[in-house]
Amino acid sequence: LLSWTTLGKTRKDRLLEAEGALRSGDLGTAEQLFRSLILEDEKTSSYRLGLGATLLKQKRLHEAFDQAVYVLDREYASAPAHALLGTFFRLSGDFKKAIEHYRISLQVDPNAQAIGGLAIIDFYENRLNESFRGLRRAVRLDDSDADFYFHLAQVASKLQRYDAGLEGLDAVSAVVEDGLGTLWAIVDWDLYAWEENRWRRIS
Secondary structure, three states: OOOHHHOOOOHHHHHHHHHHHHHHOOHHHHHHHHHHHHHHOOOOHHHHHHHHHHHHHOOOHHHHHHHHHHHHHHOOOOHHHHHHHHHHHHHHOOHHHHHHHHHHHHHHOOOHHHHHHHHHHHHHOOOHHHHHHHHHHHHHHOOOOHHHHHHHHHHHHHOOOHHHHHHHHHHHHHHOOOHHHHHHOOOOHHHHHHHHHHHHHHO
């Protein structure tokens, strides 16, 4: 699993590289790096949780679930492991269990993954104002997660908070190379029209 580019690097350097690859959407590289770290030290939680987050983004939900459970078997109070399980259940459509794990996570640490996950559930259950507030809080805590900005753009569009929606679009484009093209195809058409009109007024 180790390539020539990782030889001679410390585990800390490789962990930072893996986390950077995960944030930028280079999931293949992130998975390779996290797995190589686990081969060397299978008990370090941050390696397992990083791999779990990578697998979730690849929609390999049950593999991600296994990583979260491995950590919780050894550290039941792990806030990121509960947040990871919350996201597993949210993506599986079990919002009740997702909320349970997100809340346990928040009791330990007010982390962006749990706050953002709850806000995304609020969006899907049409609690738009609560969702907007939660997502704004999540991106203040973690400005590198494209998923939060993605949903922030959607909920801002529904609330006609177009400035905030465009902020979300701009942020996704900075984090994920093709983020803008994807988002324009999904968010409310009014957001696009508002931006077009704004530029016409300026020019």
